[in-house]
Amino acid sequence: MEEAESAHIVLAEDEPMIGRILDFKLGMEGHRVTWVRTAAEAERLCLGGGVDLLLCDVTLEEDGRTLCRRLIESGEAPRAGVVLMPEQRDPEGERLALDAGARDVVIKPFKPTLVAAKVRRLLEEQS
Secondary structure, three states, X not given: OHHHHOOEEEEEOOOHHHHHHXXXXXXXXXXXXXXXXXXXXXXXXXXXXXXXXXXXXXXXXXXXXXXXXXXXXXXXXXXXXXXXEOEOOOOOHHHHHHHOOOOEEOOEOOOHHHHHHHHHHHHHHHX
16 A cells, blocks of 8 residues: 555646546645656656556547557556546447556546546556
8 A cells, every 4th residue: 555655656647637537636636746748748758667557538639549558558657557538429439448458447527536536546466
């Protein structure tokens, strides 16, 4: 549990309100959150190592699913994996995210407490 409380989470989200909400909620859960607005920034951080989990919007300047696949194929995916966030209006969003290798999916709109619970579970599974 101690490990999960001090996890480094990269949050890749270009929508300011969603980013602020998740940054705040995950920070209150005891995680160190690095909020970036692009897939390129998220990839740079993940390739640098030390990232425990990537929480990634699928509609950045690059599809988050493509980034997820690339990180997994390179062996550079975060320790607890990638959680992708497709829109509810995308009927194939969840399936496509899981097909890309995501460990879990958060459908937007979401409840921040649900996101925090999924993150906690994934981190605990890896400790």
